Amino acid sequence: MSAQDILVLAETNQEALADISLELLAGARQLAGGTGGQVVAVLLGPDGAKHADALSAADRILVIDDLQLAAFSPEPYLAVLESVVSSEGPRAVLIGSTTIGLDVAPALGARLDAPVLSGCQQIVVEGDTLKVTSAICGGKILADVEVKGSPAILLVLPGSFRPTEETGAAQVETLPSPVALKPGAVTFEELILPEAGDVDITQQDVLVAVGRGIQQEGNMEAAEELAHALGGELAASRPIVDQDWLPTTRQVGKSGMIVKPKFYLALGVSGAPEHQEGMSSSDLIIAVNTDPAAPIFEVAHYGVEMDLMDLVEPLTEAINARKGEA
Numbered sequence: 001m002s003a004q005d006i007l008v009l010a011e012t013n014q015e016a017l018a019d020i021s022l023e024l025l026a027g028a029r030q031l032a033g034g035t036g037g038q039v040v041a042v043l044l045g046p047d048g049a050k051h052a053d054a055l056s057a058a059d060r061i062l063v064i065d066d067l068q069l070a071a072f073s074p075e076p077y078l079a080v081l082e083s084v085v086s087s088e089g090p091r092a093v094l095i096g097s098t099t100i101g102l103d104v105a106p107a108l109g110a111r112l113d114a115p116v117l118s119g120c121q122q123i124v125v126e127g128d129t130l131k132v133t134s135a136i137c138g139g140k141i142l143a144d145v146e147v148k149g150s151p152a153i154l155l156v157l158p159g160s161f162r163p164t165e166e167t168g169a170a171q172v173e174t175l176p177s178p179v180a181l182k183p184g185a186v187t188f189e190e191l192i193l194p195e196a197g198d199v200d201i202t203q204q205d206v207l208v209a210v211g212r213g214i215q216q217e218g219n220m221e222a223a224e225e226l227a228h229a230l231g232g233e234l235a236a237s238r239p240i241v242d243q244d245w246l247p248t249t250r251q252v253g254k255s256g257m258i259v260k261p262k263f264y265l266a267l268g269v270s271g272a273p274e275h276q277e278g279m280s281s282s283d284l285i286i287a288v289n290t291d292p293a294a295p296i297f298e299v300a301h302y303g304v305e306m307d308l309m310d311l312v313e314p315l316t317e318a319i320n321a322r323k324g325e326a
């Protein structure tokens with residue numbers, strides 16, 4: 001326990017460790033390298049200990065074992081985090097900018113009278129100073145902020161750090177809740193899963209994303225054929241989903257899915273900040289757009305300025321012909 005430690009709220013999702021937890025752990029390791037403190041991961045819930053191996057790159061793992069924490073509910077989470085953060089006294093608390101994190105972090109900051117920063121993308125320690133790059137106004141502005149006060153509560157955007165692949169020998173401490181918990185005014189009722197039978201775009205290596213540049217619903221089939229020829233699936237920007245051309249499970253972005261495929265082909269997507277929030281960490285991004293000033297070109301590794309309709313069918317045919325030769 002030191003004022004230089006970095007505390008991470010590890011999240012679970014349907015009993016599995018959420019990807020964001022390993023991303024936060026990677027960020028925390030970097031930060032702890034700067035502060036000289038330890039990385040402390042906090043897992044809430046009776047089954048928390050089963051995720052300890054995955055989080056072993058931390059120095060310590062605190063598992064708070066209480067049935068009231070079995071499913072996310074803001075009040076019990078908040079009560080426990082307030083107590084744990086107060087007693088640990090870390091330099092910073094890394095929380096994912098997720099449904100759970102966005103619910104808990106502001107209230108935690110208010111209760112602890114601690115600074116809260118949202119949209120954190122980069123976090124570094126320079127000397128005694130914690131410097132954060134925070135995406136504000138829906139990602140249109142990147143603000144460089146020096147955080148004064150401790151602990152700093154940092155809401156970290158998914159994709160800001162590569163998930164840690166390191167393992168270590170973290171010390172696991174399973175503890176009862178430090179405060180008596182009772183159900184709050186908000187309780188967990190039901191988890192609504194994506195529509196059955198649809199693909200999970202977060203698990204695809206290749207995504208072909210269509211935006212409003214596809215122009216007509218009748219052109220969707222050609223884009224899907226290209227996606228399948230590439231061994232991938234179709235994804236979309238929000239307007240495509242709003243028009244019911246694809247289900248919500250295919251939407252990429254702030255109010256959709258965060259994806260990190262090996263290859264993201266953006267066809268007629270302008271690259272609004274809300275869309276970029278969901279795809280900018282893809283390994284390889286190629287954008288096709290008629291507008292050379294489209295913001296998608298700022299995050300694309302390669303850009304093609306052309307009408308997507310001149311590309312989609314010939315490219316599909318060329319790929320299929322190449323496969324036929326093989």
Ligand SMILES: Cc1cc2nc3c(=O)[nH]c(=O)nc-3n(C[C@H](O)[C@H](O)[C@H](O)COP(=O)(O)OP(=O)(O)OC[C@H]3O[C@@H](n4cnc5c(N)ncnc54)[C@H](O)[C@@H]3O)c2cc1C
Nearest residue numbers: 211212213237238253254255256268270274289290291308
């Ligand atoms: C709170 C909030 C949350 C949001 N969440 C999301 C989200 O999760 N995901 C999301 O995507 N959006 C989201 N949005 C909407 C976002 O702001 C943009 O409006 C949206 O991403 C734009 O979609 P688009 O790129 O398909 O359309 P447009 O911005 O209209 O862009 C179409 C692009 O296609 C190009 N084009 C046109 N014709 C062709 C052609 N023939 N060939 C090639 N290119 C062509 C144009 O040059 C243009 O760049 C959100 C907005 C808000 C306010």
